[in-house]
Amino acid sequence: AQSVTQPDIHITVSEGASLELRCNYSYGATPYLFWYVQSPGQGLQLLLKYFSGDTLVQGIKGFEAEFKRSQSSFNLRKPSVHWSDAAEYFCAVNTGFQKLVFGTGTRLLVSP
């Protein structure tokens, strides 16, 4: 069965430092991959997505992610974190049956 693993439940990063959130997926074919961000009490906002082509994708708010087929990973990165980036981040895979399978999420805390 398809699955998404986000091994870090929460991460604390100093403001201005770089960030990497890990995501590993389990799926037989080439997946469609997504990163969403959720602020407290809010819905999910799409940060970026990968369908095919260039394995390094750029998203909104200065985020990027790299698809690595050999590692079954789609890690999210940002070179310099801002306090407003504190939120819950979800990685998701579209399995081809219209459905999204979500990881358990990583809560990002930004320290001054």
Add this chain to the structure above:
Amino acid sequence: GAVVSQHPSWVICKSGTSVKIECRSLDFQATTMFWYRQFPKQSLMLMATSNEGSKATYEQGVEKDKFLINHASLTLSTLTVTSAHPEDSSFYICSARAIAQETQYFGPGTRLLVL
């Protein structure tokens, strides 16, 4: 573009009553809408997939008679929680997928509290 709204944003109701939640795609036509449930500090759990003009497909363990879904138009889907009980209290989020698109766009969510 790709804005999805939900109404109401929060609702409090008495046990035994029914609550309707609306999900609208504001600037695109959504052939498919999805309903999720999210418990505190947890991920999203898909409840059902709603295709315009046809019956919704429910995930295993979701009671179709309790969570009624209607997708009457390409811009509106509704979720009705019937005979709500305190254990139905949760954060309900919808998403919408445009025709021939793979990306789901999410609404802001509806917080339901059943007393």
